[in-house]
Amino acid sequence: MKTLARGYFWWPGLDSEIENLAKACSDCQELQNAPAPSPMLSWPWPDRPWSRVHIDYAGPVSGKMLLVVVDAHSKWLDVHVVTSATSAVTIQKLRSSFATHGLPDVLVSDNGPNLVSEEMSDFLRRNDIQHVRVAPYHPASNGLAERAVQTLKRSLEKQREGSLEDKVARFLLSYRVTPHATTGVAPCELLMGRRLCTLLDRARPDLGARVQRKQSQQKEHHDCKARFRTFETDDAVLARDFGANGGRWKPARVVGAAGPASYLCGFDGDDRVVRRHVDHVRGGPEQPRPTGAGVTDGATDAKAAPEPEAAMPAVDEPPNLAAPGDPEIDGSLRRSSRVRHPPERLSYG
Structure with a gap:
């Protein structure tokens, strides 16, 4: 509007008078563009959830x-x-x-x-x-x-x-x-x-399952040559003595269990009670069977076969057909009477 008016005439204060005229027009004010937006006022961020x-x-x-x-x-x-x-x-x-x-x-x-x-x-x-x-x-x-x-x-x-x-x-x-x-x-x-937890988390490797799988593989590889051993209290065993003997096997007795794979052992002739892993304990030598009259072949422990309180009635036994000198009777070892010849070895003359 101001540019159009200046194309035909001019007087001092032309622009300001035209602006005042436009502002006084109600129709012009109703259709004016929106002013510039005001500065943004952000909501303060709460210091706790759901506040x-x-x-x-x-x-x-x-x-x-x-x-x-x-x-x-x-x-x-x-x-x-x-x-x-x-x-x-x-x-x-x-x-x-x-x-x-x-x-x-x-x-x-x-x-x-x-x-x-x-x-x-x-x-x-x-x-x-x-x-x-x-x-x-x-x-x-x-x-x-x-x-x-x-x-x-x-x-x-x-x-x-x-x-x-x-x-x-x-x-x-x-x-x-x-x-x-x-x-x-x-x-x-x-x-x-x-x-x-989402479906994407299912694709992520499970650390716990991976560790468990690796441990199972290690156990399977280790146990292929292992042998399960258990001992009872007061069992005669051989245990390693890591003291003055430098880890040699020494006779001992099991005092008790100290864990899932360890035992308390007391060395023979020594007051020490030490803890040893089952890998450092093995069975002791077997006790020889007692021999002599009145001891049967199947008797291994006197406590295992208590004498009966009353005598059993006599039972007719079948006749013994074994010949004198049989090892089942006198306990002597029978050897072969075959004549043994030394082997003929090649000689280079």
Whole structure:
């Protein structure tokens, strides 16, 4: 307008008078462009999880509404699928989230009728929750919830299969384990202190299973030449003496077990009781069988065959047909009477 006026005439103060005329025109002011945006005011980051939550509704999606609840500290996201976005339904779903994570200190929402109703105000007042309502028609003031709604909608549009509930569940699992762009940490780690197990974690090698498999292979390789040995208390054994004898085998007696594979041994003629691994203990020499009259071939221990209190009745024994001099009778060793000739060796003359 000012350029057009200067093309025909000019006087001092022409530009300012035209500007004042335009400002006084109500129609011109109603159609003016929006001014430059004001500097951004960021919400303070809470120092603990679930201290301030932002809520908003998304939808309709497939004929249903989605209640989005975002934690300002961890960026954790809860999504509830509802058929109607009334105050009663909103309170019911908020109770479900609060039962899991506890009551927040502050709840931020827009000025929707279902969020500013008397019923909602009474619910928040009875639970001592401060209700902060952002400026009307300014979604950026509740930007955390608005961004969550946008991310949710885009994810649901990309999924082709499954019901709405299935799509929401898949989105939530993927979102909660993905490091957030602001915090750099997955929401599940900030809120729950741990990572959620996903299908990608199944592909990661299990360190415990790997160690157990290696130990089983080592045991199998070692035990192919090993022999299981056990000893009882007071068994006569040979144990290594790592003292003055330099690890030589020395007669000892088992005093008791000192572990799953070790024993307490007392050396013969010595008051020492030492602990030895089963690899350093072996069975002692077998005791010779007693010989003489009145001792049968099968008798090994006098305590094992106590004498009966009453004499047994005599039993007719079959006649002994063995010839005199038989080793089964007199105990002498019979040798062969064959004449042995020395071997003929080759001689080189």
